Amino acid sequence: MNALSIAIVVFSSLLVVLTILPCFKSRVWWVRIWDFPRSQLATLLGIALLMQLTWLPPLQPGANAFPYWPLWLGITTFASLLYQLWWIMPYTPLWRKEVRWADAHEHGPRLKLMSANVLTPNRNTQALIALVQQHRPDILVTLETDAWWQQQLQPLEADYPFRMACPLDNLYGMHVYSRLPLSEMQTQFLVEDDVPSMHASLTLVKDLQVRVHFLHPAPPSPTENAESTERDIELLMLAKSLEKEEGPAIVAGDLNDVAWSPTTRLFRKLSGLLDPRVGRSLVNTFHAEHWFARWPLDHFFHSDHFELVHIARLPSIGSDHFPVMVELQYHPHNAAQQEGLQATPEDKQEAKETLQEHGAQASDVPEPTAQEQKNV
Missing domain, CATH: 1.20.58 (Methane Monooxygenase Hydroxylase; Chain G, domain 1)
Known part of the structure; x- marks a missing residue:
């Protein structure tokens, strides 16, 4: 040889x-x-x-x-x-779409969300502000934002009167800016004392409240957590909390996990939430500087109360992540038309044993109000 x-x-x-x-x-x-x-x-x-x-x-x-x-x-x-x-x-487009395209002839209320992991040392705030002013999302969630970033983003506050803030200098700070009313707002540290998550009830229109959760668990890496346990537990806690939710719900953020991983798939199975990228594209958001090493770390998952209007990766803002945006349209009669991954008894048993092993409880996750629109 x-x-x-x-x-x-x-x-x-x-x-x-x-x-x-x-x-x-x-x-x-x-x-x-x-x-x-x-x-x-x-x-x-x-x-x-x-x-x-x-x-x-x-x-x-x-x-x-x-x-x-x-x-x-x-x-x-x-x-x-x-x-x-x-x-x-x-x-890829070769697969069956999990979420239907929104019908242009229907007029259900729409919700536009933007998620941006800014990378704390990054100082290109104007790039993010310009994107927000261009696309005008109803909700902006920023990750890795510290007190400096909070101050720099103050120009947005006039257009976003409803806000949640948890500025941290450990790469896990988080902020939520919303044009639409937020209630039952809670910032929780579900698994790690320095890694927050945010939870609220969003009023999309009168009599329509959406349960929203924003996450950024720590990744498994030699510089963060030696194991994926903390990340996996946080996702499972939220999934179990959403398991019996019948109202509209949305989960967004940098999950430090790829869309196809066993952990994220188990999250989707248990929560019943859908992934609008299935049947469309990867929407790779990390690493912004290395075209040859990119994968989808920033996610939007939603209940079958919504259809997809648009999803896109946005231009770089100087971070190691690209911002990403999704626009959804409320359509409450999709249960028979949109179907995601289904949990097996083995999946449920695995989640139960994992949570018990680490003393974690789904009841620790806030459950903001989710209410469907009447007479639709």
Whole structure:
């Protein structure tokens, strides 16, 4: 075997190992981190497969002790490629749309939300203010905003009279600015003492209140949490809290988890919330500076009371995240037309055991009022 063949074998084998690694349910960061770059791994696996077909020697039975090794390497590489594509294909136009497009002939109330992880050291406040003035979202949620950012964003306050503020200098500060009335507002530290979440009831129009939750749990990483436990617990707590909610609900924020991960999928199964990206696109928001290493970390999930008008990644504001915006239209009769992931008894048991193991309770999550519009 020559040096090129050895390099191809090592390259392909490494990609296969990185594909298998997240299959283990370990929560340590160096396992869970490989949930993120599935599109990148799929691309590399495709390249590895082409390299094998182009440069590896043909099968030579009897020539050595392992005459069929190129075939087996090709099969495992191809299987790994298919497995990676299985995770990301739902976030392409090839998949069935989970959320319907809003009908232009209907006139249900609309809600436009913008989420921006600003990166605390970033000082390009004018870029964010300009985007807000251009798109005029009904709700702006900012993440990683400290007291300096709060002061710099004061020009927005005249147009956003309803606000929630938790300025922190630990990269987990959070602010919510709303044109529409907010009530039952609570800022909670559900899992970690320095990582807030925000919860409120939003009055979209008269007699229509939407339960809203904004999150930014810490990621599994060598510089943050050694495991994904804290993030996973916070998502499961909220999912269980939403499990029996029959009114309109929206969850938004930087979840420090990709849309296709087992944790986020379990969150969607238990909460019953829909993902408007399914059947459309990935809407990759991180990392803004590295085109080759991007994945969807910033999310909008909603109940089936809404249809999609528009979802888009917005231009860079100097952060490591792109801002993202979604516009939804209230349409209360979608239960039979929009269907997301369904929880199995095993999913519910897994969530129950995980919460019990860590002494977490869904009852600790605020449950603001959600009320459907009457006579619709």
